[in-house]
Amino acid sequence: MKKLFALMLVVAMVATLGLSAVAEELSGTLSILSWYDETKSEPVINAFKAKYPNVTVDYTYAPPVADYVEKLSTLLYTGSAPDVFYMALENREALTVGGYTMDLSGESYMQDGTIPDAVKEMYPNCAAVDCWVGGLFYNKDMFAACGIESEPQTWEEFLNVCQTLQDNGYVPLLDNCQDAAVNFAAPLFGAETLTKDPDFTAKVFAGEAKFVDGWTKPFEMVRELVDRGFLTPDMVGVSGDDMVTQFATEQVAMIMTGSWNVNTIAQINPDLNYECMGIPGTEHVYYCGCINVGPCINKDAKDPDVAKAFLEFCVSPEGLEAQFNAYGGFTVASGYEPEIAPQLADAVEAVKAGEFHIPMSQWISYTESLRLTFLASLQDVLVGAATPEEAAARLDDKLAEVSAA
Numbered sequence: 001m002k003k004l005f006a007l008m009l010v011v012a013m014v015a016t017l018g019l020s021a022v023a024e025e026l027s028g029t030l031s032i033l034s035w036y037d038e039t040k041s042e043p044v045i046n047a048f049k050a051k052y053p054n055v056t057v058d059y060t061y062a063p064p065v066a067d068y069v070e071k072l073s074t075l076l077y078t079g080s081a082p083d084v085f086y087m088a089l090e091n092r093e094a095l096t097v098g099g100y101t102m103d104l105s106g107e108s109y110m111q112d113g114t115i116p117d118a119v120k121e122m123y124p125n126c127a128a129v130d131c132w133v134g135g136l137f138y139n140k141d142m143f144a145a146c147g148i149e150s151e152p153q154t155w156e157e158f159l160n161v162c163q164t165l166q167d168n169g170y171v172p173l174l175d176n177c178q179d180a181a182v183n184f185a186a187p188l189f190g191a192e193t194l195t196k197d198p199d200f201t202a203k204v205f206a207g208e209a210k211f212v213d214g215w216t217k218p219f220e221m222v223r224e225l226v227d228r229g230f231l232t233p234d235m236v237g238v239s240g241d242d243m244v245t246q247f248a249t250e251q252v253a254m255i256m257t258g259s260w261n262v263n264t265i266a267q268i269n270p271d272l273n274y275e276c277m278g279i280p281g282t283e284h285v286y287y288c289g290c291i292n293v294g295p296c297i298n299k300d301a302k303d304p305d306v307a308k309a310f311l312e313f314c315v316s317p318e319g320l321e322a323q324f325n326a327y328g329g330f331t332v333a334s335g336y337e338p339e340i341a342p343q344l345a346d347a348v349e350a351v352k353a354g355e356f357h358i359p360m361s362q363w364i365s366y367t368e369s370l371r372l373t374f375l376a377s378l379q380d381v382l383v384g385a386a387t388p389e390e391a392a393a394r395l396d397d398k399l400a401e402v403s404a405a
Contacts (some may be wrong), residue, residue: 006297026337027054028306031082034061035068035074035293040326047322048313055306058082064091064293069368075088076100083301084310087126088293089181089360090368095296101125102304106145109315119291122361127311128294129320129333133276133347134182135287140161142170142253151277155221158280162230165253173254174243176238177379180259180371182288183359184225184279187380188218190357191281196372198269202364204399209335211395219381219388221281226382233383248272258288259328265389272332275359276347287347289356323391366402373398 017096033042038061045057060082062071069091069230075081076098082342087095104110104125140152143161148170152158162172176183193200193214203209225231238246240257247255249266265272278285295314297307313319320336330348331338340348351357363370377391 013039025054026306026309028303029056029058030084030303030306031058031309032060032295032310033058033068033072033082034212035064035086035088036327037061037063040263041327044284044314044319046323047318048310051170051313051318052306052309055309064088065371079300081298081300083298083303083307084295085298086127086293087123087296088330089122089290089358089363090371092123092126093365093367096124100296100309102299102301104297104311107308107311107314111335114315116332119294123294126256126294126296127314128291129315129323130327130329130331131289131351132259132292132327133287133289133344134256134327135187135276135278135347135353136173136254137247137257137274137276137343138254139247139250139252140275142250145233146170150291151286152280154280155282157222157273159228159230161229162225166230172230173225174224174235174238174246174252174256176240176243176256176313177382179193179237179240180360180375180376180378181290182240182256183378184222184256185215185218185374186288186359187279187286188281189215189223189307189359190286190355191278191279191284192217192221194357195281195284204396209397210393212389212392214390215392215395219378219391222378223381223388224294226384231382236379247356248276256288259330259344259347262328262343263325266299273342278347278350285350285355287350287356289347289351290358290361291332292327325346338394364385366399367400369398 045059049055049057062068065088072081072085072091073094088239102125109115117128142165146164148161148164152161165172166341200209200214203204204211226233243255244257244261244264246252248265278287287297295311301307314323315333317335318332320331324331324336324338330340335359359374360367360371373394377386377394380386381388381391
């Protein structure tokens with residue numbers, strides 16, 4: 001037994017030395033355009049550089065969504081795109097149709113089940129490894145101070161919660177009107193439309209239904225929040241970062257945001273007592289959520305071997321752990337089981353059960369055009385520049401316009 005153990009130890013040491021040698025031999029420059037800022041990406045980049053000390057990382061960040069999509073598009077069109085960039089729902093069509101990404105189908109992690117089939121279908125040639133969840137982050141201490149004992153389960157209950165908070169001197173909520181993924185309208189569409197007809201959006205793209213039939217009600221409910229004074233038109237200009245700061249410093253009771261901000265909130269106020277709940281519709285509660293963005297390799301990468309090493313690192317257990325620590329969410333790739341933040345436990349289970357919606361996941365084409373139209377329509381509903389029906393009809397107009405182009 002001792003001899004066997006010694007032999008196993010020698011084999012392990014040789015394997016480790018072999019891996020170290022490979023790591024030391026790999027050298028070059030890895031250029032990355034990231035969806036994540038330097039602070040969020042630091043754990044991932046540092047862990048990769050620790051494994052490959054002879055690789056220099058040329059890191060660039062562009063804030064999502066519009067700035068990132070525009071910057072990457074410009075770099076691709078001019079032939080100056082980096083070795084690695086991120087695929088999102090908003091640019092997957094352009095990247096796929098344009099043939100800008102390296103074929104990863106032959107990589108081991110695409111064949112051995114490390115990357116789930118659902119991810120490969122949503123994000124072709126992409127090493128997406130996790131999901132995010134979004135909803136209403138609410139201050140439990142403020143709820144308790146107002147005598148609110150449980151999360152609202154219906155729209156009327158939610159309106160009553162907002163009124164109670166406001167009556168007690170609290171700003172009840174902020175909505176993220178600059179983010180098409182995490183806002184009130186998106187989960188309300190799931191609760192009010194998809195629960196009645198799960199194929200509604202597919203029917204729209206098949207010419208069998210109209211956006212106005214499914215989106216008017218969610219926009220009406222958002223407008224009700226404005227009419228009741230729980231949301232105000234000036235909130236259109238509040239950025240996602242501002243919202244998180246206000247929530248973490250206890251200036252507002254509830255905000256619409258996602259799991260990627262759990263670490264940020266902890267940095268600002270580690271003692272904040274909060275949780276994430278879904279958006280209650282008239283009968284159903286829905287969250288926001290989707291498979292997260294993931295890295296791709298430029299088909300014209302200047303250093304493809306280094307780029308491949310980075311994606312291999314991202315799907316390794318140590319890479320998955322580094323990304324979880326950096327970005328939050330919950331891992332769907334095999335090889336690492338994260339410990340979910342307790343504030344997100346119920347939300348994660350709801351997403352796993354399919355009780356979530358993000359518009360771009362179902363917009364199978366013209367995604368970016370529709371996203372920009374949706375955001376403009378949502379903002380116009382908030383400021384009173386369009387009725388809910390007019391705002392919803394704009395999606396039909398935009399789809400007709402781009403389809404005919």
